[in-house]
Amino acid sequence: MIMSAKVDTSLPLEYQTEQDRMNILGFWVFLGAEIVLFATLFGVYGVLYERFAGGPTHKDIFVIKDVMIQTVLLLTSSFTMGIAIFEMRRHNLKGLIIWLVITLALGAGFLFMEINEFIHYAHEGATMQTSAFLSSLFVLLGTHGAHVTLGIGWATMVIIQLLKRGLTPTTARKTFIIGLYWHFLDVVWIFIFTFVYLKGLVA
C-alpha cells in the first residue's frame, strides 16, 4: 500500500504487488502463531488426557466410524481447495468459485458431524464440566471447529468479492490466503485425528 503499486505481471496474480506479497508473508507468520496456539492445546490435552475424574473415558465416547467420515470430509475439502487455487492460477474464475463452494460444502458437512458428535457426547454424560480430560478435549476440538466455522464465513465473504470484482490481484491474494488457512486447518486435524482419536483408541 505504501510502495506505489508496482505490478509485476510475470508472477501469479496474488503475488503481483508488494503489498500482496507482504500480506501473504504476514499470513504465514500468523500461521506460525496458530501452530503455537494449537501446540499449547495439544500440550494441555497431552497432560490431562487420562484425568477422567470418574467420568467417561476415550473408549466410552469416541466413535471411530464418525471420526473417519469427518477426516475424509476434511481431507477432501483440502484437496478441493487446492483445485480451487489451481483454477485461480489458470484465471478460471468460474472454476475457482465452483471449487470454493464445493470446499465450503464439505467443510459444512464436517461441522455438522462435529456438532452431532458433541451432542452425542453430551448424551453420554460427557460435557466440558465433567472432567479435566473432557475439558481439554472439548476445547481442543472446539477451537478447531471454531476455526472451520470462521473459515467458512470468511471464504463466503471472499466469494462475494470475487463475484463482485472478478479476479484482481487483491481478490486473488485474499483467495490464496483463505486457501492457506483451509489447508492449515486440515493439517491440524491430522494431528487431532492421530493424537486424540487414534491414541485414545489404541488397545
Added chain:
Amino acid sequence: MEHQQSKSFPISHVIGFVVSLVLTFAAAGITLKTNLSFKVIMWIIGSLAVIQAGMQLFMFMHLREGEDGKTNLVNMIYAVFMVIVIVVGSIWVLTSGHAAH
C-alpha cells in the same frame, strides 16, 4: 509459480490427495487392527501424521513458493521447534518427580 499456470490437470494435487487418504487409513488400520505395543503404534502413527502434514505444507500450501519461500521455511522450522518445546516440555515437566504418581 514455476508450474501450474500452463498445466491443465492438477496432477500433484491428485497425488497428494490419494497419498493422504492412504496414510490416514494406514494409521487407522495400524491402530485398530494390530496388536503392537502402545509405544510402537504411537511412533508409527505419529510419523505418518508428520509425513502427511509435511505433504500438505509443500504440495498444497506451496510453502517454498515466491520470494519469501526461504523465510516461510525458517518460520515453519521455528514453529516446529516451538511445538516440541511446548508439547514435549510440558509433558516432561508435569509428569516428572512427584507428579509421576
Added chain:
Amino acid sequence: MKKILLSLTALLPLLVLSGCNMVVFEPQGPVARSITDLINWSLIWMLLVVVVVFGLFGYIVWKYRERPENKDYEPPEEHGSTLLEIIWTGIPILIVIALTIPTVKTLYALEEAPKGYEEKEPITIHVTSADWKWIFSYPEQGIETVNYVNIPEDTPVLFKMTSASTMQSFWVPALGGQKYTMPKMETEMYLVADNPGSYDGQNTNFNGRGYADMKFEVLAQTDEKFNEWLADVKETAPKLTESEYDDLLKPTHMGRLTFSNTHLEWVNHADPHSKAYTNPELYRGHGYQGKTFEEEDNYKSNQPNVMENHGQGGHDESEDNHGGDHNEH
C-alpha cells in the same frame, strides 16, 4: 562513577544494619548447610563478575569521557575484535560450568536423606497446608498438631507434604529450602536440625487474604524431651473428629492445636482421588460476585461467612470486608 560509589555507600550501612545475621547464612542443619555452601560458592564468582565489570566500566567511562581538552578527538573506526570476543564468551562459559557442577550435585543430594544420616531411621511427618494454617500429622506416633511441629534433633525428618486447598510452599529457612504443597499431590523433603532450638517456618507462596500470617514453629528437641512430649500429647490431647476437621479447613487463622489422632484416618489430601474440600462461599470478598459451580465433592455449607469458634486458642476471622480489620493479629 559517582553513582556506583553512591550505591556502594548505600550498601555499607545496610550490611551493618542487618548485621551478618541473615538466616540463609546461618544454617542450622546439614540440608540448609549444603545450600549455603552452594550460595557462598556462587557469591565468590558473582563478586568476581561484578568487580571486573564495575572496574572496566569505571575505567572506560572515566578515561574516555568528553572533556574540553578532547573536543577535537575523533574516535577511530573499530568493528570488534575476534580475540576479545572469544575471551568474553569463553570465560563466562567456564564460570557457568563451575556453577553448574555443584548445583546439579546439590539438586540430586537434596532429594535424599542428607549425607551422614542415611543410617538413621528417619521419622515421617505429613504436612497438610490449608488456608491459612499448617497441619502436621505423625502417622507412626498417631498424633497431630496445628501450626507447630516438634522434631527430634539430629534425626532426619521426612516431610510428606500436600495441601487441602491452594498451592502453598513449606519453608523453614534455618533448616533447608522450600517446596510447594499442592492438593491431590505429594511432595517430599528431608530436613535435619543439628541442635535443639526453635526455628521459624512459613508459607512463601501467596494464597490469599491470610497469607502473611501463615506461619509455624519448628521446635527441635532432644530425643528425651521429644518422647516426653509425645507421651504427654497421647495422654492429654483430645481426639480430632471429622466434623471438627471440616471446620479446621475453613479459611481461618488460628493458634496452636494438638490432637491424639490424625486426620489421615479418613482423608489423605495427597491422594489424587480424595475429596476436595472447597467451598467458594467461604471466600467471598468485596466486589461483584460471579457465579460459582457446585461440585459433587464440595462440602456443602449453606451458611456463608459463618464460622464458629473452635479448638483451643482458636482465632477466627470471618468476613474480612474490604477495609476490614486485618491488623489486629
Added chain:
Amino acid sequence: MKAKITMEVTIMSIKWDEFFITGDPLILGSQIAIVLTMIGAVAGITYLKKWKYLWTEWLTTVDHKKIGMMYIISAVLMFFRGGMDGLLMKAQTAQPEMGFLDSQHYNEIFTTHGVIMILFMAMPFLIGLMNVVIPLQIGARDVAFPQLNALSFWLFFSGAMLFNISFVIGGSPDAGWTSYFPLAGKEFSPGIGNNFYAVALQIAGIGTLMTGINFIVTILKMRTKGMTLMKMPMFTWTTFVTSILIVAAFPIFTVALALMTFDRLYGTHFFTVSGGGMDMLWANLFWLWGHPEVYIVALPAFGIFSEVISTFSRKSLFGYKSMVFSILGIALLSMVVWVHHFYTMGSGPAVNSFFSITTMAIAIPTGVKMFNWLFTMRKGRIKISSAMLWALAFVPCFVIGGVTGVMLAMGAADYQYHNTLFLVAHFHYVLIPGVVFAVFAGLYYWWPKMFGFMLNEKIGKWHFWLFVIGFNVTFMPMFFLGLNGAVRRAYTYSAESGFAPLFMLSAIGSIILAAGFAVFCYNIYWSIRYADRNISSDPWDARTLEWSTASPVQFYNFAKLQEVKSLDPFWHMKKKNEGLTLYDSEIEEIHMPSNSWLPIYMGVIFGIAGFLLVFEWHIAAALAAIGIFAGLIIRSFDYNEGFHVKKDEIHRIENAWRKTEGEVHDHVS
C-alpha cells in the same frame, strides 16, 4: 467497616451494591477523580473545539509515528498508576504491623502493580518507541500493515482501560500478576476480580500479537535498498527478534488465559482442584509465556542502549556480529528456561538440573553484549547527555540484577530465595535498569525526532540522579531482607522479625524514586512550554537513517527512499557528504494509506464485549461480539486504496525544513 451490607440492590438482575466498589476512601477518591477528569476532558475538548482535530489527527490515524506517541502517552499514564501502587505498598510496609492497607487491599495492589508495569507500561512504552523509530530506521514510509497497527494500539488501549476500571467497578484481581491456580480459580476467588485479569489481558495480548506479526513483515520486507539484514541498526535487530518472540510466546498466553476464562466462567477443569484439574499446568503455561515475556521487554531495551551508546561515544557498535548472535541466542534460550520459576514445585532433580543449565547459559550471550557495550565506549569520546546517563547507569545496575538472576538460576540455591524479597529485588534490578532506564534513554534520545524540540538536559539530570539513587536505595535492601527470610506479597511483618530498618530505608528510597519521576513529568511540561523549537534535525550527530529526515518527521517520512551501503548509514553519508541533498528531479508522488475509524471502533467494541464478559452477562456479551464480527466483515469489504501526496506538497514540506537546517544552533550543553 465491619458492617456487612446485607441489603441487595438488584435492578435488571444486576447487583448494583456490588457493582461499584464502596466503602474505601482511596477508591471513592479515585472514582470522583475519574469522573471529574472525564467531565473535564470532554468539556475542555468541546470548549477548544478540538473534537474534529482529535478524531482526524489522532483517533483514526494510521501513521506509525502518531500511533507510537499514543502508545508512549498511555505508557506514561500507566507508569503513574503502577508507580502509585508501588508507593502504596512501600508505605504499607515501611513499618511493622502498619494499618494503612489491609491484606485484601495490598493483594490487589501488588497484582495490579505487576500486571500494569509489565503489560501496560513496559510493553507499550517499548512498542511505542518501536513504532516511532523502526520504519524510520529502515528508511520506510510506514509499517507493513498500517491499519492493523492502529488496531493493535486500540486493542492494547481497550485492554488497559478494562483492567484499570476494575479498581472502581467490580473489584480488582488479587491473585498476583502470576495468578496461580487454584487460588485464581472460582473455588478460591469467587469474585469477578480475576475475570478482569483473564479478559483484559486477552484483549491486549491479541493486539500485541498483531504488533509482532506487523513488525516481522515490516522489517523483512520494507528495508530500504541496500540494507541487508547484517546492515540493520541494532534497535531494528532487537525489535525483529522481539517480534519473533512475541509471535512465538503470546499464543501460549492466549490459550492459558482462555482456559482460565473457561475455568472461571464455564466450570471446566483445567486448573481446578476438583474434577481432575491440574494447578501446575497453569504455572507451566504461564511461564512458558512469562519467561520469554521478560526478554520481550528486555531485548528492545538492549537495542535502545546500543543506539545510544554508539551515538554518544561517536563510534560504531563494537562486535556487531556477536551482538546479533547473542540476541538470537538469548531469544532461543529464553524459550527453554521457563521452569526456573518453579524449581520448588518438585519436578525432580533431572528437570531442575536441565533448566538450571539452560538458564545460566543466558548469562553468556548477555555477557557478550555487556562487554561489547563497554568496548564500544572504549577509545570513544563519551558525551554524557541525559540519554547517555541512563545507558551508563544501566551497566552496573543491570549487572547486579543479572548476577543475582544467575544465583536464582541455580536450582538448589533457589530453594532458599524463591518467593522472597531477594527475588523481588532481582527482578526490579533487571526490569528497572533493563526497561525503565531504556525507555527514558530512548525518550530523551528520540524526543527531538518526535516533537521537534528537546527535553531539558539540566532537569533531565535531576530526573536521572534522583531516580537512580532512589532506585538503588529502594531495592538494594530487599536483597538482604530476602536472605533474612522476608517473603514477598506479605502485607505486613512482625516487629520481632527485625526487618523494620531495611523496610524503612526501602520506603525512603521509593520517595526519592517518585521524586525523580515527578521531575521527569515536570521536564516534559517545562520543555513543552519553553524549549527551543529551532533545532536541527540531527541534534546528536547520530548515525542511523531516522536522523536524516525532518524533526518532527513529515507524515511521509522520506521524500526519497535512500540507498544504504553500510552500517551506520547516515554517519557515512555525513562523512562523505553523499545523498544528503534532495534534487527536484528525484521527487515523485507518494502513496500513503488513509485514516480509518475501524480500529478504534474495534477497540471500543472489544472493550464493551470484554466488560460484559467480565461480569458474566453472557447474552449481552454475545450481542456485543456481533459488533466484532460486523467490524471484521466491514474490513473485508474495505477497498480503500489510500491517497497520493502531490509533488508540490512534497516540495513545500521539504523546502521548509531543509532551508532552516543550516541556521540552527546545537543545543546539547
